[in-house]
Amino acid sequence: MITLVYLARLRETLGTPSEKIELPGDVGTVASLLAWLRARGGAWAAELAPGRAVRVAVNFDVARADTPVKAGDEIALFPPVTGG
Amino acid sequence: MRVRVQTEDFDAAREIAALRAGDARVGAVAAFIGLVRDINEAAAVKTLTLEHYPGMTEKALAAIVDEAKSRWDSYDALVVHRISELKPTDQIVLVAVTSAHRGDAFAACEFIMDYLKTRAPFWKKEHTPAGERWVEARTSDDEKAARW
Numbered sequence: 001m002i003t004l005v006y007l008a009r010l011r012e013t014l015g016t017p018s019e020k021i022e023l024p025g026d027v028g029t030v031a032s033l034l035a036w037l038r039a040r041g042g043a044w045a046a047e048l049a050p051g052r053a054v055r056v057a058v059n060f061d062v063a064r065a066d067t068p069v070k071a072g073d074e075i076a077l078f079p080p081v082t083g084g
Numbered sequence: 085m086r087v088r089v090q091t092e093d094f095d096a097a098r099e100i101a102a103l104r105a106g107d108a109r110v111g112a113v114a115a116f117i118g119l120v121r122d123i124n125e126a127a128a129v130k131t132l133t134l135e136h137y138p139g140m141t142e143k144a145l146a147a148i149v150d151e152a153k154s155r156w157d158s159y160d161a162l163v164v165h166r167i168s169e170l171k172p173t174d175q176i177v178l179v180a181v182t183s184a185h186r187g188d189a190f191a192a193c194e195f196i197m198d199y200l201k202t203r204a205p206f207w208k209k210e211h212t213p214a215g216e217r218w219v220e221a222r223t224s225d226d227e228k229a230a231r232w
Contacts, residue, residue, distance in 0.1 A: 005137070009207070057137070057140055060139050061143075062203075078137065078205065081203065081205050082220070082221055083201065084176065
């Protein structure tokens with residue numbers, strides 16, 4: 001299982017704060033996870049479309065497209081930050 | 085090193101006094117306070133909701149403070165950032181740095197603030213008479229952070 005966390009605007013547009021899913025067999029990186037989520041269509045395809053500014057953290061650290069993901073990870077998706 | 089995310093307001097004078105208490109090496113304290121404005125991008129702001137990502141936000145702030153301390157001669161640094169609902173004139177964030185001399189204190193304080201704006205997981209939603217909207221990230225903030 002992995003835990004997916006959606007923050008700020010993404011929580012609202014995707015309609016959920018978090019979910020637990022079985023890690024799909026062909027998903028091993030952030031990039032392949034995003035592609036898998038995009039394949040859900042609808043808001044997922046729109047919000048996670050290539051070119052949209054989506055940031056990803058794996059286990060509370062900033063991740064890149066090639067960052068590995070594995071069972072047990074908490075993976076957060078969020079828009080660019082706007083604090084301060 | 086002190087990093088806090090909290091709902092309640094802060095007293096900058098008290099925070100700074102605690103930061104430098106008993107440390108006679110400190111010759112300079114630089115502090116920055118960020119406030120909620122009543123206008124943003126031409127829209128009237130009634131209230132602002134700030135959210136964070138518990139676990140990551142504190143870690144990111146600590147990493148930013150650590151980097152500042154590795155780049156400038158400073159003795160201690162403090163970041164207090166508020167979350168939940170705020171209104172115009174409310175305090176949002178306090179950054180304070182103690183050092184022997186002003187140059188390092190000013191630079192480290194500005195660095196922490198510039199990095200916080202672009203790297204610390206916080207998001208603002210504005211509530212205006214026309215409805216609510218998520219604040220968009222600014223490229224000018226990225227440019228400020230890239231200077232360092």
